[in-house]
Amino acid sequence: MTATIKDIAKAVGVNPSTVSRVINGTASISEETKEKINQAMKDLDYHPNSLARSLVNGSTFTIGLVIDAGNKDAFSNAFFIQSVIAIETAAQARGFSVLITNHSFSDSNNIKNLVQERKVDGIILPVQCMTDELVDLMIGNKFPFVVMGEPQENKDKITWVDVNNEEGSREAVECLIRSSYKNPMLLVENRQTIFEANRIKGFEDACRSKKIKTYSTHTFSENKIEKIIEEINSGERDTDSFICSNNIIAFKVLRAIKAQKMSVPMDIGVITFDNYPLAEYMEPALSVVDVDTYKMGETAAELLFKSIRGKEKKIKSMLVSTRIIERDSTKRKN
Structure with missing residues (x-):
């Protein structure tokens, strides 16, 4: 019974x-x-009736998590998965479920339905899925939502959470200086994104504050990096270290350095953003700017639940701190 x-x-x-x-x-x-x-x-194996709870409380006890439908690799991305785990853990602790929904710029009706029909109590939205139309819809309906990632526009109208990318670049520069590197280069994938722009700003500010005279930023391409490392090897360029914006860039930099028969970390130091699971198994093991995406997901969920409960009415922006994990790729002997 x-x-x-x-x-x-x-x-x-x-x-x-x-x-x-x-x-x-x-x-x-x-x-x-x-x-x-x-x-x-637990002893009596009692399970609350979720429909009855919803009717009594006027709550669905569900939050929505939007993913980018155009990104087929989203669920294979270790960092995205960490954010999802954190959001799910925070929801379970409060007796909520997480409903994951796709988004595409050609059709956002699924999200509109969730909001207008109140099928969820709030939504967490990645910044790449944010549109003016969706923001206006949720604000107009006084619907709780949090954006993961720093937006380029409407910052004063929405609550968002991101990694402190400026801090990450500054810490990377300081790590290289401690290991006796003097002329760093930052390699980014796309200068147009706000997180890359923040990494560039942090890098340039750190270099100026440390009075580094020779530093540079480049948008990565394999041909360009091969030429740069050839110039380093021939003495035409005095760059002695690289800060890479992701692990793919770092891997290709390591490969280009090896092709020139140069040594990491003795000739050139390499540090990368993101502690990807294989980073420590590369040869040499990569020093990293560790980006805590679990904490980012957890923080986004906490802000959303405060908004759902009506305890947080102010617009907030929060940055999650980074940390350096130093491995062989920057351990140059003085």
Whole structure:
């Protein structure tokens, strides 16, 4: 026979209303009582009726997570997966489920339906999926949402969370200086994105503050990097280290250096953004600017739940700190 709220209340010795408040999180109950009620629910295999909860609370107990439908590699991306795990963990801790939905710029009706029909209580939206139309829709409907990634526009109208890319570049420069490198180069993939622009700014600010006279930034291409490393090898260029914007660039830099029969880290130092799972297994092991995407997902979820509960009405922007993990690719002997 299926257990009821009355069965839980009888087992713990409290009123059924107390059990209901614990399940719905609608009142302050002592931790001791909560633990007893939660344990009784486990012992009696009690499962709350989600439809009844929704009707009572006016809540779906579900949040939406939008993914980029055009990015077929999204679920193979270790960093994206870490954010999803963090969001799911935060939701479960609050008794919520996560509904994942696709987005494409040609058709955003699925997101519109979630908002207008209140099928979810709030949405987490990657910045690459953000459009003026969607922002206006959610603001107009007073619908809770958080953007993951720093937007280029409407920053004062929305709550967003991103990695502190300026800080990451500054820390990378300082790491290279500590290892006696003097003339770094930053290699980026696309200068037009705001996160790359922030990395460039952090890099250039750090070089100026450290009084580094010879530093440069380039948009990466294999032909260009091969030519640059040839020039380093011939003495035409005094660059002695690279900061790479991702692991693919770093791998190709390592390969080009090896082709010139030069040594990492003795001749050239290499550090990359993102602690990709294979970074420490490359030859040599790559020093990295570790980007905590789990923390970014967790922070986005926390801000969304505050907004859903009405406890956070101000627009907020938050940056998640980076950290350096130093490995063999920058450990030059002085």
